[in-house]
Amino acid sequence: MNKQKYFIYTGNAYPHKNLGRLIDATTSLKVKLKIVSGRNIFISRLEKIIKNKKAQNYVDILGFVNDKYLEKLYKNSIAFVFPTLTEGFGLPPMEAINAGTLAVVSDIPVLKEVYAESVFYFDPLNVNSIKVALENVLKMNDNERKLIIEKSQEFLKRYSWLKMAKETLKIYESVV
Numbered sequence: 001m002n003k004q005k006y007f008i009y010t011g012n013a014y015p016h017k018n019l020g021r022l023i024d025a026t027t028s029l030k031v032k033l034k035i036v037s038g039r040n041i042f043i044s045r046l047e048k049i050i051k052n053k054k055a056q057n058y059v060d061i062l063g064f065v066n067d068k069y070l071e072k073l074y075k076n077s078i079a080f081v082f083p084t085l086t087e088g089f090g091l092p093p094m095e096a097i098n099a100g101t102l103a104v105v106s107d108i109p110v111l112k113e114v115y116a117e118s119v120f121y122f123d124p125l126n127v128n129s130i131k132v133a134l135e136n137v138l139k140m141n142d143n144e145r146k147l148i149i150e151k152s153q154e155f156l157k158r159y160s161w162l163k164m165a166k167e168t169l170k171i172y173e174s175v176v
Contacts, residue, residue: 006032006060007134008077008101010070011092013042018083018106018124020049025130027055031078031138035061036070074099079137082106083124090114094159097152102145104133118155 007026013019019035026033037043043061050059065073074080080096082105090111093103097118105111106124122133140148 004032005078005138006034006076007079007081007104008034008036008073008096009081009083010036010074010095011082012040013037013046015042016085018085019046020053021124021127021130022081022083023050023053023055023059024127025134026081027053027058028127028131029134029138030058031134033059033081034073034077035059036063036065036073037061038064071099074101077101079104079120079134081130081134082111083122083130084108084111085124087111093119094156097149098156100149100153102137102148103152104137116155118152 009017009019009022011017013035023033035046043063047061050056050061062073074096077096079102080093082090082093082103084090084106086108087110090105093105093111093115096103103115103119105115105119105121107121108124111119112121120133120137123129
């Protein structure tokens with residue numbers, strides 16, 4: 001795997017994911033952004049945006065990748081960035097943290113409720129805010145990074161698919 005520093009985004013490229021502003025922020029920092037997303041009409045639209053912004057040298061659209069490669073991408077990234085404008089819950093930052101990287105996310109209410117102090121936040125409507133958050137992560141030394149990642153992974157232990165399934169089953173049983 002190339003040792004060039006990069007940020008990563010995974011997920012679809014729907015307009016509310018706000019990838020245009022993320023591209024502006026990473027391009028202004030002259031840092032690579034790798035986007036992992038299945039090919040569809042929104043990726044075609046995103047490719048046009050990248051071309052119009054003359055960001056081809058800074059953005060790689062990888063398409064779909066297998067889980068093993070995705071874990072390597074997360075682990076070797078500077079951080080996972082989630083510039084979304086709206087979410088129901090926001091699982092991708094959990095996946096990234098679990099794989100061993102930092103998460104830098106929109107300061108929208110749902111993400112603040114879910115992630116509390118385990119991630120770094122920015123105003124998703126402000127390119128400069130995104131840029132400053134990414135710069136702060138870039139400036140971290142290895143020990144600081146490691147401690148924050150460990151703390152974030154500890155935070156993830158409060159969430160469990162098994163626990164959620166049991167609680168959902170209880171709700172169904174109470175209705176029947």
